[in-house]
Amino acid sequence: MASLKSLTKTLGGKDIWMLTLGKGDAESKPAIAVVGGVEGSHLLSVEMALRFAEGIISDHSDVLDNTTFYVFPNMSPDAYEQYFAALKWERSGNARPTDDDRDGRLNEDPFDDLDGNGMITWMRVEDPTGDWITHPADSRIMIKADRSKGEKGMYKVFTEGRDNDLDGTFNEDGEGGIHFRKNLTYEYPYFVAGSGEHSVSELENRALLDMLYTKWNLYGVFTFGPGNNLSSPWRYNRAGASKRVVTSILNDDAGLNKYLSDIYNETVSLKNAPDSGEQGGDFLQWAYFHFGRLSVGTPGWWVPTVKDEEGQAANKDKNREVNFLRWAEQEGLTNYWVDWKEVNHPDFPNQKVEVGGIAPFVMNNPPLAKIGDAARNHTDFIVKMAKMQANVQLVNLKTEAVGKGMTRITVDVYNGGTLPTHTEMGTRSRWLQPVKVELSLGNGQELISGRKIQTLRSLDGDASVQFTWLVKGSGTVKIQAGASHAGVDSQTVNLK
Known part of the structure; x- marks a missing residue:
């Protein structure tokens, strides 16, 4: 299987x-x-x-x-x-070397593990010109200051690392x-x-x-x-x-x-x-x-939503990181948070720089x-x-002798599934194969009315379309209807 x-x-x-x-x-x-x-x-x-x-x-x-x-x-x-690497960070890209800052060099400004814990987290720098403050419900979490509410920034926030290429931007061209x-x-x-x-x-x-x-x-x-x-x-x-x-x-x-x-x-x-x-x-x-x-x-x-407990500062803006920390604590998890730790940073002399934050991967995994x-x-x-998938079927098959060696064949092409045979977008794109309805004749047989091959662009769930042919001759004919993505059904019909 x-x-x-x-x-x-x-x-x-x-x-x-x-x-x-x-x-x-x-x-x-x-x-x-x-x-x-x-x-x-x-x-x-x-x-x-x-x-x-x-x-x-x-x-x-x-x-x-x-x-x-x-x-x-x-x-x-x-x-x-x-x-699974020695240095853990939330990576999205493949192994292709890239010049993300388009300076002609590849991977010259990667993350740096400033606190030596094997993880890349965040770096906050005390600076009155910054845009960041601590969250009122949990001072461990950093949020953007809302100037419309009179809030003033106290920090600048970067991913953990140095400005290795001295272009004023941190970790913008790593792996x-x-x-x-x-x-x-x-x-x-x-x-x-x-x-x-x-x-x-x-x-x-x-x-x-x-x-x-x-x-x-x-x-x-x-x-x-x-x-x-x-x-x-x-x-x-x-x-x-x-x-x-x-x-x-x-x-x-x-x-x-x-x-x-x-x-x-x-x-x-x-x-x-x-x-x-x-x-x-x-x-x-x-x-x-x-x-x-x-x-x-x-x-x-x-992460499930955690209700504010009595005596706990309300998470009024439903901040996801605050919610995660509270959930992790309720669950007794470990290694989900890195305490803010002051480090000496060559790019910020005479400023307080701390490294910490939520550990990589834990919020979404x-x-x-x-x-x-x-x-x-x-x-x-x-x-x-x-x-619920589409299921094309041939139902209500009827044959009727109408004289002079001719037989009228009537059948309903029915979608027995709940889903349509095609999405509306698929029908519009014309890339998906249509539902094909085909009548195959044998030797000595003649199609008087109807077409040998007809198509349906789409068939809704629990919907049908009726087809009729008039065939002259004896023996059997074959009717087949469907599409590879919607099922295929066939019937052999004896001519009268």
Whole structure:
């Protein structure tokens, strides 16, 4: 039920794996792609994709009778390995050397571990010209001063390091590389650090897209990553949908997204999701706007909202970092916070400089013990979605002798699934194969009325279209209807 292949190797020498889950002729069945690692620092997405594959094989193998899954567990293995390195920092880019500050030199101003703890956190510098203050609910957390409220900045805040190239900017040209989710074609962010010289410039991006475009049986893409249109669905915007280059989900697809979102929230029961942080090149958006498939995604987990306890300063602005610290303390976690520690900094003589903050990776990647339930719930949701897939059938077949050796054939092409055969975007793009309805004649047979081949651009769930032919002759004819991503059905008809 499972087969594994490497699509390519990254510049860092890491495999980009593709795991196919299916029974029999898997390529002929409607399919869903499950993709993890679209953001290198989001380790959880890789684990969720792998646990999904394990859950399908061990607990839901029956779904493979009708659906194939292509699992791409880690699209950012070069960045992912930073978690296991001696110096830990939240990395998003691959192993390609980049000149992020465009000064003609590569990787000359990386992070520096000033306090020697093996982690890159933050650096705050006491300075009355700064824009930052401590949070009123937790002085460990730094926030921007709001001048409209009379707040005055007391600090400048930087990532931990030195200005190694003496250009006045800190850590702007380290081992950044190219970010997978900045290197796609939808709203590609030109001339932005991490986006690459052009869209799909990277081996891993090219390998995935090349593979997806060969899979005509794919109708849906599920992405584990920062993007999230399941906790809160995308909303239709008429102006964005009317542009030549569409920037809003289309109206029918918005309704479909809302329907799936409701089921997701019932199945997973995670509330108060953080902002999805989508950006140009985001894979979740690419799969919908440029690939035309049903595209849904979620981080898979986030820190629950903690209520203010009695005697505790209120977290009035619902600051995520304050909430995280309170949750971590309730859970008894360790190594999630680095206390602010004063250091001597050559770039700030005669100023107080401290290094500290929330440890890398911990806010978006829970302790391993907390992943089990989340993984099972998400696997259950994807299975539910698979069982709603389009299912083209030929029903209500009727034949009638009308004289002079002619037979009238009538049949309904019916979508027995809940999901439509095509998203509205897929229909608009004209890239997805239409539903093909074909009548195959034998020797000595003649088609009097109707067409041998007809197509449907889309067929809603639980909807049908009737077809009629008039055939002269004897023997049998064959009717076949469907598309590789929506199922195919056939019937043999005896002429009267």
